[in-house]
Amino acid sequence: MTLIESLFSSQDLSHVLLLAMFASVGLIAGMVWAEYSRYQPNQNDLTAPAAAGVLFALVAVGVMPSAQADSRPWLVSLLLLFGSAAYVLLGILSRYIEDRWVKSCKVPGDVRKASGGTISAAAIVDLMRYGLVLGAAAAASATSAIMVATALILVNISGARRTFAGYHLLDLRRMDGVAILVLFALVFISVALLVFWSLHGWNAIDQAWTLIFLAGFLLAASAKTLLEHDDEKSENHRKSLLAFIVGFATFALFTAALATAFKEFEIPQTGLEHPKEQSTGALGAEQASGAKR
Numbered sequence: 001m002t003l004i005e006s007l008f009s010s011q012d013l014s015h016v017l018l019l020a021m022f023a024s025v026g027l028i029a030g031m032v033w034a035e036y037s038r039y040q041p042n043q044n045d046l047t048a049p050a051a052a053g054v055l056f057a058l059v060a061v062g063v064m065p066s067a068q069a070d071s072r073p074w075l076v077s078l079l080l081l082f083g084s085a086a087y088v089l090l091g092i093l094s095r096y097i098e099d100r101w102v103k104s105c106k107v108p109g110d111v112r113k114a115s116g117g118t119i120s121a122a123a124i125v126d127l128m129r130y131g132l133v134l135g136a137a138a139a140a141s142a143t144s145a146i147m148v149a150t151a152l153i154l155v156n157i158s159g160a161r162r163t164f165a166g167y168h169l170l171d172l173r174r175m176d177g178v179a180i181l182v183l184f185a186l187v188f189i190s191v192a193l194l195v196f197w198s199l200h201g202w203n204a205i206d207q208a209w210t211l212i213f214l215a216g217f218l219l220a221a222s223a224k225t226l227l228e229h230d231d232e233k234s235e236n237h238r239k240s241l242l243a244f245i246v247g248f249a250t251f252a253l254f255t256a257a258l259a260t261a262f263k264e265f266e267i268p269q270t271g272l273e274h275p276k277e278q279s280t281g282a283l284g285a286e287q288a289s290g291a292k293r
Contacts, residue, residue, distance in 0.1 A: 016138045016196045019145055020189040023134060023152040027188070030160025031181050034168065046243040047158040048225055053247025054154045055222035059215045060248075062147040062255040067211035076212055083216020087129065091224070094125035116170055120180070123163045127188040129221065130155065133214055135195025140207040140214075143262045147255055148214075154251075158225075160184075 068076045098121045130152050138145035160181075167177060199210065226244070 015142075016135065016145070016193060017189065019138065019149040020131070020134060020192040021185075023130075023149045023156060024185040024188055026153040026156025027160045027181055027184055029153075030157040030162075031164045031177065033157065034161045034164040035174075035177075038168075045158070045162065046239060047161060048228065049240040049244040050247035051155045051158040052222045052225040053244040053249075054151050054251040055218050055225065056244075057248045057251040057255060058147060058151045059218050059222070061252045062151075062259070063144055063211050063215045063218070066141075066144075067208050067215065069208075070205075071208055071212065075209075079209055079212040080216035080219065083213040083218075084220040085216075086213075087217050087220035087224070090125060090129055094122055097121045097125065116167065116172070119163055119166045123159065123184060124187055126159055127156075127184055128191050129217070131188045131191030132195050133217060135192040135197075136199055136210055136214055138192070138196045139199035139201075140210040143259070144211060147258060150254070150258075151251060154247075155221075155225075156188075 071079075098118045134145065134148050134152060137148040164177060164181075167180070172180075
């Protein structure tokens with residue numbers, strides 16, 4: 001048994017935790033990058049369109065080919081629409097939380113607090129979105145979860161860089177920044193585990209529908225990332241387009257190579273499971289084997 005086969009022979013909740021921690025590395029990298037590059041939030045940032053390209057490649061190459069294989073076209077379109085609508089609704093929730101926070105800071109001296117709260121609320125809602133995606137992907141397909149976690153590293157780098165650049169304008173202390181980073185990571189990991197715990201154990205049809213729903217969710221995330229990247233100069237538009245294409249092509253090639261490796265090592269397409277379910281399944285298999293004897 002190879003190392004990869006041994007890792008996937010005992011699929012459980014710890015693997016979801018490992019994938020979530022793996023994706024959280026992007027938060028650390030984005031924070032460090034923002035601190036040492038002195039990046040400004042209004043500065044032209046090519047990581048945003050590159051991250052949008054990565055999300056688009058994840059949908060086009062990593063999720064949809066296998067998810068829509070046995071689904072009707074009208075159902076695929078409907079699930080994509082529902083997934084995109086869910087992302088938009090979470091965005092409305094984020095804006096509502098930000099507005100409530102700003103209104104609660106009525107004293108002029110609380111402007112700094114209001115700005116920090118707005119940045120934090122937007123970042124937390126984004127991380128909740130991506131935690132939902134990772135947890136649901138892990139419940140639907142182990143291989144898709146690995147692809148999603150890898151893509152979220154790059155997306156989290158871009159988001160964390162922009163977020164902590166906003167904090168730096170507020171003269172946030174380094175230790176406070178570290179505490180916020182830990183909070184962000186805990187929110188992301190907790191949501192991923194909670195969603196996985198709620199959705200695991202579905203049948204093959206439910207898993208395919210979940211992946212298509214997530215594809216719509218990620219398409220909306222890709223569009224939002226591009227829309228937030230506002231360049232006034234045509235030269236910057238060309239650079240942004242090039243960054244999007246590079247991000248898309250690079251991750252598409254990586255995803256194709258990863259899918260080939262999964263087939264080579266016969267990694268199962270099923271979702272990750274709980275340790276209790278594994279032991280129950282193993283016990284059932286042993287009982288069935290004993291009955292045959």
